Amino acid sequence: ECDRACPCNGRGSCNRYTARCTCFAGNQGPGHYAGSSCSLCATGYIGVSCEIRNTEFSIGGISSLQHLSASEGAAAVASTALSPAVLFRDGAFDILYSCGTSSIAAFSSEGWGNGTLTYLGQVEVSSNGGSLASSPSVASIDVHNDSHIAVRTFITTAPQNVSANQTLQPTTAVLVFHRGAGAFGGGRPVVATSLSSLTFAPTRTGRRTLGQSLSLVTNNTEKFTLAVYDAATNTLAAVAVNTTTDGTAVHLRRPGLGGGNDAAIVTLVEGAATFIGFVNVSDNTDDATASTSHVPFFTAVVVTTQRSMAALSPTASWWFAIYVLDIATGGVLALHRSTDLVGGTVTCNHTSGTVLCPFVTRCLASPKVGFLVCSISVYMKDHSLLVAISLTNLTAGAPLLLEVPEGGNVSAAAFDVLDNCVLLGMAPFAATTPSSVYRVRVLPNGLTLVSQLRFALAGAAYPVVQQVLVNSTSRSLYASLLVAAATSSSASSTASVQHINLFGIWAVDPPVVDRDGGTLVTYIGTGFIASPTPMCVLTDDTGVVAEAPALVSDTNTVYCNATLSLAADSICDMATLNLRYANRTTATTLVTMLRPLSATLLSAMTTLGTAAATVVSARSLQREAVTVTLVGYGFVAGATAAACRHEDMDGRSVYFTAPNATYVNSTLVLCKQPAGIAPTPPGSVLRYSHDGFVYSASSAMFAVVGDFSGVRLSHAGTTSVLVAGGTTAVPALRLETVDRLGNLLGPYDDSILAARCSLASPAVVGDSAGVEHGIVNQTSLRRSTAAGVAVFSDIVLVTPASGSLFIYCYAAANISSIGAVEFTIITGPPSTMMITSPRAAWRTGVLTSLSLDPSPELAVSDSAGNVISDLSQLPATVTLAYT
Structure with missing residues (x-):
């Protein structure tokens, strides 16, 4: 066994024969782990315990500063202990400035219309012949007035008047340059000019303290x-x-x-x-x-x-x-x-x-x-x-x-x-x-x-974030990154500035939506704002893209209606979800939505009792909370908004909706009938929805039954025609109890009722205990109900007369509810021949031929005494012998 060498960091179970880890994925605790030794977080999870589901960032734009040399790019983004990098965005002109140790790079950074960063040019910062050294660092940058940007530089230098007990000193100065992208035309760097050498008209936006070093x-x-x-x-x-x-x-x-x-x-x-x-x-x-x-x-x-x-x-x-x-x-x-x-x-x-x-x-x-x-x-x-x-x-x-x-x-x-x-x-x-x-x-x-x-590898190393700047109103994070050159390698330092979207999607509810769409979908995430109006973007796995307007509830919640899915697959279509603000869109990979076809339903059933439970088909009991098992195909896991709905066949009346249907497998789901539901009419149905909005076209017969109110009678024969004889067996009669709407109670009727059958209607004779002369065995007319059913299987008629015969059955508890079945008695095979003419009036004499006067009349009857009138049943010839 190999499991001793496979501890899995306590985050998984080891196969004792292969020594391979099966990492926990939230089923053995909160963490979701991955890797051969379960030392990594599973995709989509972050944090020390790998239990936080990541709300993804998305990159709006990247500028790699390809127009600058390696040293110039590094100078525009690098941050040091004595000269922290600075990022500043001039919102009035949509320009982002990245200020490193000794240089400034400018980028076009449109807010919502375009998230990309376009390099505009450099700003040269120098002492301009002053007392500062020629390579100052940028300490801060801000708007000076309507026309100029102010830069305060910072440098460590040795003034000429430093005494013997003094060393290098940081020094600051202020320079300015023109605002706007127009300043960078011509392909040459913009030169910042010392503020002290310029004269400006009074302005509200100017900083008077900037003139002091x-x-x-x-x-x-x-x-x-x-x-x-x-x-x-x-x-x-x-x-x-x-x-x-x-x-x-x-x-x-x-x-x-x-x-x-x-x-x-x-x-x-x-x-x-x-x-x-x-x-x-x-x-x-x-x-x-x-x-x-x-x-x-x-x-x-x-x-x-x-x-x-x-x-x-x-x-x-x-x-x-x-x-x-x-x-x-x-x-x-x-x-x-x-x-x-x-x-x-x-x-x-x-x-x-x-x-x-x-x-x-x-x-x-x-x-x-x-x-x-x-x-x-x-x-x-x-x-x-x-x-x-x-x-x-x-x-x-x-x-x-x-x-x-x-x-x-x-x-x-x-x-x-x-x-x-x-x-x-x-x-x-x-x-x-x-x-x-x-x-x-x-x-x-x-x-x-x-x-x-x-961040991805840049050559042989990962970039290091030098500075970040947040613009909350445009939901933007600007970051300057630098990969420092290795001293032992010829590789150059690489610098970049990135525009990262601060709006992101964490989850979607519901995660399973019928392909017909229309249901209200909730995007859960962070950084959402109401203006500009966002759009929900749904992309099927076939690449078909559909959009729907979104409604922002708060910074963490957005609503939209699911669009129609045009994917051809019936169950497994998976849509990716994104949110678009103008021309900036999330790049979500962790949040998806399943878009199946509506499920097909076959039947519904409930159970009565716990141990050796009785399965009850197509009905449940009134007033009680009942679990209904729905059988069909096309059910999918993860449908958090799945629901069952009980309604009439036409869907015009809804009796209850049961949310939170439980997925068992692709052919079974469980629905929870709420308590307090009254009986529903026969012919009612159950329908199922993946998302609680689009319900299946197919349905399963189902009704909620009430208390005992009457009976329903049927027989088990294939025909209602009986052949008369000396005794004639009646097909088994099935008496079933029903509620006031006519629903069969079945096992939900736990009472034992005395049931009777009679050849005479109890509406006329009442609940008679007298002898039924046309019945062979009187006890065959008496039964007791069990689980709402009484079967009369051995009723035998004695010489029934041909024609219509009604048998009436009822429960003694309510003789006003009578079930009746009608049989047609037809004559049986010939059994007896009878002379029907009056024999006492016959006369005869000695003539050339022997005759009776009046002529004799004969009838043929079956064994029950019914005269046979059907010529096909009569004998071909009849011989009358006279002695």
Whole structure:
């Protein structure tokens, strides 16, 4: 046996003979797994436990920057610790700007009409002869006025007046260039011009603070490792790490903080900085009852640090810390250590090269979403732990936690406010793990993983997300990606900018819809908006495409009517589903809809009792909840909206509809008759629907029966004609109890009733117990009902007279309901000859011949005494002997 070498990671069962894993697919727990050792998530499932069904992203457009050299492309998207990449979209002109370390690339990025990205050209950013070096980095980009875009550059340089105890300092300057695609005509780069060399008329959109440049300096023992700029507050922030003291100096510089150009606020924090960024936080950072919609917010700086000592001391055994600093004073507004957020820690070593403690890679906040979200790198697992803290209770709020796999480093992040989600660019430490974008919903009751988009290999490596930008109104995520060139290879760095649709489909309800269409279909997903009006797109597996207008209910729900399927297959036609906004469409592969023909029905039945249950054909009992078994073919699995409907034959009256029909196999489904249903007329039927809207043309006879009301009588003979004789057997008579509408009760009549038959109508003679002289055995006229049936199988008539004969049967409990059958008695074979003329009047004499006067008359009768009048039954000759 081979199963000992086949553990399947505890996510599957191993074949004891082949040592192959059969991975669990949600049937042995919540996870859906795949792979030879069940180490991967099954297609369509994401998350640490592979239990989240992926809401797919779709790519609206990609620009690979083929017009630029490898170095130019990298310069337009690359992000570094001292120069984070910037993405900015000028919505008035539908232009997206990607700003890397030292270059700007412009793209046409129409919102809804076209999701593609078209490269327009470059913007050259230089010092233009000023005091800055010739290769500045872009710190921010924004609209300056109606005609110009403003760019603030950021560079680390050595001013001539730096003293002996000072080192390199970050410096900023402001440049502008013309707005619109027209600026990029002629095929030559656009040159950004220093703002100080231009004069503009007063404008409401201009930023007066853009005219002021900033710089920071440090002493000889420190160097800046991280820097960031906030255009809204014109604040420059940078950190310098002191590895000797395991501390970080946070430098803040903005107009009015100090008298000189080099004056700055410096705040010392514990640990080595791993991230610095600007966030908007609440004025009431300790008010747990405050609402984000009624609380003023202001800009603060988030600095995260980690312990960098070789071994942590027991008294300071925390892995990471999150500081929130006031940009005006440098004071600490809030502080959270790992012990506060994720519990106790164990000693680990950041410098061993093999074991890394968890550390914070990125933080961001949204006043509208109401949370500060930080990603914590779990290096050993190559996972990230997301921590969310309410902005209205930043100092003492309980954290929300979520672990996500396939990426120990978050390289970029942004909020999608409309969808209450945070978008995360994941950069795994393992070179074999694809980089990806995650979408995580952030709500007060927890964090939920929604989507993952894995990027394909670009050559020998996966691209890394440098920056992301969300445009909620157009449901767009713009991402700049870079595959860095390997130093030992001649391969070039490849850069691209992608437009990713933020609307996606997670599921469809119902997943099985009759091919005739018409039913209301619900698209469940994320990122839906009402304008422009979306269209539901259904594509049959034959390639036939049909569209239907959609109605947006909320950001997660869209309704539309299923279209007619033109596929030729009867049962197995599978349609793919997408949602189209103008010219942008999802690319769904995980959500499909089965489009079968209507099922064909043969019969319906119910059961009475549990052990050795009695099968009752075509009827059920009134007032009770009953399971009805429907027999036919063409039933399909997964029909969540399948329903049965009880109605009259013409469909004009519906007696009940039973939703949630249960699929058993392709020939059986179970329907639930609701309680409280009154009896329905004979001739009623059951119909079935895959989707609760289109019901089958075929039907199965079915009726709901009530209480005993009367009887119905029939006989088992093939004919109603009986031949008279000395005794004549009557075919078995079947008396069945019925309800007031005439439905046979059958096994649903559990009473035992005295049943009688008579040659005289009880309406005339009543319930007579007297002797029936025309019957051989009097007990043959008495029976008791069982399961609503009494069979009179041994009634024998004594010398019945020819002609019509009625037999009346009834239940003694209700002699007003009488069943009657009519038989026709015909004469039997000749048995007796009779002289019918009066013999006493005969006269005779001696003549030439012997004769009787009057002439004798004779009749031939059967054994019952019935005179035979049919010439065919009479003898050919009759001889009269006279003696």
